Amino acid sequence: MNIGDVANCSGLPAKTIRYYEEIGLVQPLRSANGYRTFRESDVHRLAFLGRARALGFTIEDCRSLLKLYADTDRASAEVKQIAEEHLERIDRKIAELTEMRATLAHLVDACAGDQRPDCPILADLATAQEEDCH
Amino acid sequence: MNIGDVANCSGLPAKTIRYYEEIGLVQPLRSANGYRTFRESDVHRLAFLGRARALGFTIEDCRSLLKLYADTDRASAEVKQIAEEHLERIDRKIAELTEMRATLAHLVDACAGDQRPDCPILADLATAQEEDCH
């Protein structure tokens, strides 16, 4: 299988697949003309990567997960730990965004959004935390 | 005011302040020895930036917001539009993360997390979307 076919069926852009090879996540063979040749196992790895990335795992997480996946003697605890840490990262991110959202929604709500210059959004950005410097 | 003082009272690292100067968000003066000298207005701009960044606005948003802030003839509608677009970005991001979270939490829940190799997390990553390539 050439890279274009793999891109088609894995959903990953060819560029990304090349990048994954570059950083050692997948090692396709090469045919005589220099083209990458992907085995079923390579395609499988790429599908795995696509799915893991879609769940937001970092590339390093993916690397660990692939290693564990290949190791049939792994303890599921190791996998679970990676997933749990990622879950916590996601929760922290959601909390952060939710807080931003609340503040921002409040400001947007207070802003008339007309031709007049008065704007609570700018006012807030300009005046918040003035206590730091006298 | 030197950069260290500004860093202290704005909460922004000195590195970040230099970076903001480099990309033209703030233009401190220079004293004879080459040190950056920040006026009250510069400090104010930096505080504005810190606050806007904390709300998740991009640097380009910040640039626009600062321009609008400086223009006393602005229409609040322009500000509101930037904020609303950002709010939508945040909402999309939250939705994305929430979906990830749900899937991941489900998988983590199903995983025993013990010494045995059986792992629903890996199983899911390995088998999802197999229909793309026969």
Next chain:
DNA sequence: ATTGACCTTCCAGCAGGTGGAACCCCTATC
């Protein structure tokens, strides 16, 4: 004179790709 805390510039790197240039390969068609 020297120490230590400032400040300066410049260069490299992070994550995770993406875009583009310049070029090779393969098949089909005229």
Next chain:
DNA sequence: GATAGGGGTTCCACCTGCTGGAAGGTCAAT
């Protein structure tokens, strides 16, 4: 045989928003 098209290849630069570090200048106090 020339050419057009649709693959593929490499390499290099760029994106966001900083951050770290090296190498060096400055300033106040000892």
